[in-house]
Amino acid sequence: MSASDQQSAGSAKPGAARKLPRRGLLFGGAVAGLGALAAAGAQLTGTDGQQPGSPAGAQPAESVHGGGVVPFPGDRQAGITTAAQAHGVFVALDLRPGTTRARAKALLRLLSDDAANLCAGHAALADTEGELARVPARLTVTLGFGPGLFAAVDPARAPGWLKPLPAFSIDRLQAGFSNGDLLLQICADDPLTVAHAQRVLLKDSRSFATVRWVQTGFRRSYGSEKSGTTMRNLFGQVDGTSNPAPDSTDYERVVWGSGEIPAWMDDGTSVVIRRIAMNMDKWDEVDRVGREESVGRRQSTGAPLTGTNEHDEPDFAAVSKLGFPVISDVSHLRRARPEDSSQRIFRRAYNYDAAPGAGEVSHSGLIFVSYQADVDKQFTPIQRRLDELDMLNQWTTPIGSAVFAIPPGCSEGGFVGEELFG
Numbered sequence: 001m002s003a004s005d006q007q008s009a010g011s012a013k014p015g016a017a018r019k020l021p022r023r024g025l026l027f028g029g030a031v032a033g034l035g036a037l038a039a040a041g042a043q044l045t046g047t048d049g050q051q052p053g054s055p056a057g058a059q060p061a062e063s064v065h066g067g068g069v070v071p072f073p074g075d076r077q078a079g080i081t082t083a084a085q086a087h088g089v090f091v092a093l094d095l096r097p098g099t100t101r102a103r104a105k106a107l108l109r110l111l112s113d114d115a116a117n118l119c120a121g122h123a124a125l126a127d128t129e130g131e132l133a134r135v136p137a138r139l140t141v142t143l144g145f146g147p148g149l150f151a152a153v154d155p156a157r158a159p160g161w162l163k164p165l166p167a168f169s170i171d172r173l174q175a176g177f178s179n180g181d182l183l184l185q186i187c188a189d190d191p192l193t194v195a196h197a198q199r200v201l202l203k204d205s206r207s208f209a210t211v212r213w214v215q216t217g218f219r220r221s222y223g224s225e226k227s228g229t230t231m232r233n234l235f236g237q238v239d240g241t242s243n244p245a246p247d248s249t250d251y252e253r254v255v256w257g258s259g260e261i262p263a264w265m266d267d268g269t270s271v272v273i274r275r276i277a278m279n280m281d282k283w284d285e286v287d288r289v290g291r292e293e294s295v296g297r298r299q300s301t302g303a304p305l306t307g308t309n310e311h312d313e314p315d316f317a318a319v320s321k322l323g324f325p326v327i328s329d330v331s332h333l334r335r336a337r338p339e340d341s342s343q344r345i346f347r348r349a350y351n352y353d354a355a356p357g358a359g360e361v362s363h364s365g366l367i368f369v370s371y372q373a374d375v376d377k378q379f380t381p382i383q384r385r386l387d388e389l390d391m392l393n394q395w396t397t398p399i400g401s402a403v404f405a406i407p408p409g410c411s412e413g414g415f416v417g418e419e420l421f422g
Helices: 003-010 022-045 101-119 130-134 147-153 191-205 249-256 288-295 332-336 375-388
Strands: 087-095 140-145 182-188 209-218 269-278 350-354 363-372 396-406
Touching: 087 147, 087 191, 087 363, 101 140, 101 147, 101 191, 130 191, 182 191, 182 269, 191 209, 249 363, 269 375, 288 332, 332 375, 363 375, 363 396
Parallel strands: none
Antiparallel strands: 087 182, 087 209, 140 182, 140 396, 209 350, 269 363, 269 396, 350 363
């Protein structure tokens, strides 16, 4: 204690509060902090400062979701009908030049074996971080085949729609997000699980193929909302309200094909992946009324402007007091809704949020993922209408596009794509 401190302490009147030096305050704060930590520790361990033998208060059971398993084997590949997980990564690979039919078969067998283990919560063969596989968190791995894979295996088996989409006026496509020979769609409710699965699958495929592009996306965290809640994109709008229910007849027809639009292979389907940049900074300048009129739905509930609830059927014939359509003919809802009931798709999209560029607040968008039995008959007509006239085109720009055939699933011990080698 300094001389001035001693003088102050010696001259203090009885009963008066003693002034602590700064060093004492800091030390006292540290002690108080340690005391708070000790109390918190006691609370976490259930002792809560009680005397030995005193009854502890009941603690709620902790809920852990990482053990959820979606089997990889099955008649159809998982990751389509599966309720969308919180995190997803989409990886396109290009086969190395000169890849033979035998090499392609070896690659598909290896990837299927790895995926089967990882989805079951087991380490893959030669997995150097096998502990990370113990939390599958509803992991699914879905394989898609591009034109290059069919060229190496069996060109005659490629479906007619397996080609780049037609050129659209709104597109500003980048090679770094387009096309590819083989797709890996990896989804789970835990981002560490997704990252580990991605690394394992890419390590084991590197002698067969090179990475063409990677797109990482997200939805709400698992448990944040009730199961079945329609996702929202980063514009704040619901995204996928018109999807057919996975257990419905419509879903079977739209995704897996029946009647006039059969799938290219039993239990097979197709996927279109479009990377859509969303100009968030420009969208911020639009008021709530303008946003809702451009989409055709209320932002708060997702209901059509002619309804009350999200799943109310829109009334495109309804007009305002001034005689104008309540849902504009150029709104996204109207342009995306086909008159032909066969032109339907199943959306399973993810948001992305990349590092902003100079002068930007955000660099965000949507990884638009669309499943349908036939791209030409279902997806392309819808996209043509959106290209011709859609108010949302003012704030959205497609910068990536890829089409893949999704083969059936596989049996236990089999591999995806086995039908092409039979």
